[in-house]
Amino acid sequence: MTTRQWLLSASPASQMQARLGRAYVGWQSFRQNRLAVIGLAIILLLVLVAALADILAPYDPLASDLTQRLRAPGDGFLLGSDGLGRDILSRIIHGSRYTLMIVALVAITAAPVGLIVGTAAGFLGGWVDTVLMRITDIFLAFPKLILALAFVSALGPGIENAILAIALTSWPPYARVARAETLTVRGADYMAAARLQGISRTRQVLGHIAPMCIPSLIVRVTLDMAGIILTAAGLGFLGLGAQPPLPEWGAMIANGRQFLLDQWWVATMPGIAIFIVSLGFNLFGDGLRDVLDPKRGQ
């Protein structure tokens, strides 16, 4: 029996095989979408570059050499050098670590918070719902970047605080998505059946409702990644995110602003990096939506 047959078996022999089979079917349908695969490749590349930054980077990203400042791309530096003579390619390679860190930390903090708030509000209803959703509304009433700015100003500039601020501002849409899904699931017969089995409320939320919300939440988070990267870059650009000399992409653009007209590459190269990674996450999210959308039937 080949692995493929084992995965597609109509009568799996274990919970594990059933799950893997399901994942394999999802991968099959994901693979049909060329653009989504490109998006996935970009994300994998980002992870790889971040992991191997020390090996891949030709120069030290922090070593400045004023005799080599503002060299054009190709002139000893593949992507040119910045105002302090630092290699832009090396800085972009090392900057991928910060981008990845921001994205990962925001995803693992904001998404669970949104999921818990949303499912709790939707499932419990009543005053819990009212209180939680009004708090969510208050957060949603401010533009994300402005709110993040306010948080960073209060907490003090720095990449950790930027991440915290972004996480604090990005959970409300997830709570809304989770609540909307919960409301559609709550009245289903299988939830009534769960009640009749004597399954506790906590178990109902975590074991029965959350699995129905997670797919749309994952899609939403992935599509938000581009926005998160841009917000982080925006904070970096305004000097409130990563502090110099850290090679964060947004801060690098801010750095190149003063040379924008004559030495275009200083600001453009990190800009292209941001663009490619954001695009990658968007393409991946689109493909993921086609696979995970629970309303797609089956």
Next chain:
Amino acid sequence: MPMLEIEYLNVRFSDTPVLKDVGLAVPRNASFGLVGESGSGKSTVLRTVCGLVDDWDGTISVADRKLGAKRDLAFYRTTQMVFQDPYGSLHPRHTIHRILSEPVKVHRLGDTEARVAAALAQVGLDATFRFRYPHQLSGGQRQRVAIARALILEPQLVLLDEPTSALDVSIQAEILNLLQDLQQRLGLTYVVVSHDLAIVAHMCETVAIMNRGRVVETVATGALGDTASLSPYSRQLLVASKGYDRAAVDRFVDFE
């Protein structure tokens, strides 16, 4: 003593009375039918008994125990329900194994593996179904899983809410035979809600006819043939169940 006894049950859904002074008694190991047109409250009776309706008053006793506002874990081991639509009553992201093993774990019955295997065998599904997802099953197979889930806690009273109306006619008989077979083997008590008089007449010894939240009358199913002794509403329901007849429909009246 009856397995299920309901007296003066009243239920309101935000000021609209849904059940009015409903009373019935179901003896042990019997099948009791509840029939009536849509909206007559027959499903609400079942949902109230098993605790899915919060706002009710009256008396409900199951196995000689009066039910309070909240149902405890022990209650769910005496009473279970099978839902109408097997496409909606199984969690789409849980395997059959998970669906059947979760109640066993929650009630700490132990021996999960053996219980799940036995529950599947009991409803005529072989072991290959165990780790499938509901979408890999047909409607009849899903309803078998739903029955297995209801029986895995070894209840004495099983509430059947139109157990076959979402299924093909060819599958209906299969499921009905399975239910009757299980009743005999396990000594179950059934309350069957249906709008199909033929099913109720086939399965049940006694039937309560409901209209607008009231029990109009309770009769032995054998007496359904003798229409003269029935109340006017029951007679009309019997005529309606025989199929569409323009002349008969024109003679129908509204009973309050």
